[in-house]
Amino acid sequence: MxxxxxxxxxxxxxxxxxxxxxxxxxxxxxxxxxxxxxxxxxxxxxxxxxxxxxxxxxxxxxxxxxxxxxxxxHSVIGSWSKHAEFSYCENGQSTNLSVFQQLKEKGFTDAEAAFCTPTGKWAKQIGFDNVTFHMIKDHEIKVEFTKN
The missing domain is CATH 3.30.310 (TATA-Binding Protein)
Structure with missing residues (x-):
């Protein structure tokens, strides 16, 4: 690459x-x-x-x-949404938001779903294994991944 x-x-x-x-x-x-x-x-x-x-x-x-x-x-921010900038993505929303919503429908907790998103997986791989939710709406989620 x-x-x-x-x-x-x-x-x-x-x-x-x-x-x-x-x-x-x-x-x-x-x-x-x-x-x-x-x-x-x-x-x-x-x-x-x-x-x-x-x-x-x-x-x-x-x-x-x-x-x-x-x-x-100190932290990694996730800002997942459905906006025009994601028009090229499935359902016009970020991949992270899609994954989060699909897993919530399957019964995952907010934290479990967050760590299954691309950003959550990547943050965890580099040691940011706590998550705090700053906003959860239908088409917008803001999270912060921090270290223990």
Whole structure:
């Protein structure tokens, strides 16, 4: 995977990821920034043909490493919603929101469902294994993953 950075500064990064084979096939994009309370906010978009192959996590960890090389991250924020920016996704909503809702319908607790979303899985893999819900609405959820 080849990364082409489009924004770099002390507290934020954005890049496009391409395959090594032709450097033209877009795997996805990633953005991340560190908020005022050292909370990591990311937007990871993986092209459909590369979904469920580990690229989302790789993009997430690239953002995480870039930021942690420059500052301390206290939490990882999840902001899952149904908005125009997700028009390319199933049901016009973020993958995280879709997964959360499907699991809630199956009887999972809020925390269990949150840790089964892509963001929740990735946060847990890097040691952020607590979740706090700041908002739960039909089409919008805000969560914060922290370390013990």
């Amino acid at each position: 080849h990364l082409e950075y489009t924004l770099e500064n002390e507290h934020s990064v954005a890049f496009h990821a391409f395959t090594h084979s032709d450097m033209q096939t877009l795997i996805g994009t990633a953005e991340g920034y560190l908020g005022a309370n050292n909370e990591l906010v990311t937007v990871i978009k993986v092209s459909e043909e590369f979904m469920c192959k580990g690229y989302g996590y790789r993009l997430f960890t690239e953002v995480f490493q870039y930021i942690t090389d420059r500052d301390v991250i």
